[in-house]
Amino acid sequence: TFAYCSASFGRLVRRVAGVSPALCPPTTMATFDTRELEGRDFVFFKLHGLEGQPYWYGDDFATALSAGQLAQTDLQGAVVFVANCWLVDDDGTPSPMLETLMHADNPSRGPRAVIGGPGTNYALANKIGGADLLALYVRFFLGVGFSLWSAFKWAKVRLQIVRPSYVTRDTLAFRIYANPP
Secondary structure (H helix, E strand, O other): OEEEEEHHHHHHHHHHHOOOOEEEOOOOOOOOOHHHHOOOOEEEEEOEEOOOOOEEEOHHHOEEEEHHHHHOOOOOOOEEEEOOOOOEOOOOOEOHHHHHHOOOOOHHHOOOEEEEOEOOOOOOOOOOOHHHHHHHHHHHHHHOOOOHHHHHHHHHHHHHHHOHHHOOHHHHOOEEEEOOO
């Protein structure tokens, strides 16, 4: 597992991902080594996305990562969970970041799947909730051997049963974007 997040989310992301995340800042687009993403089974992003932008941002809008950097990264086989806003537009149009993640020009370098949602994704200030909790459950179910589709389905079910007050409409809109086999 690898995680990259806004510095202010570090404590929560460590709990969700089970690893110490790269933080932005101090890490920025200029210093982030995308090779850290390669060879991973699970990659978790919790940065700030803006509608139509080919960048993700950390705290104080420090630029954390660009579509250009992702285009050069081999994510083959990974499940990439994006808790950022605007992975897709509200009308379902993929963001430049999702298009690049999926490596449309060379699907063999793309991840097994990207999980994320449209528009704004709301997070709880001091608790794991919404998309973060969904990511935690997906990671858990994958870790015990569930298929990707089953892990995602059961993560959503568990979220609605165990933590219904943490479920937001934006989290329920998350879906799997998969490359063809």
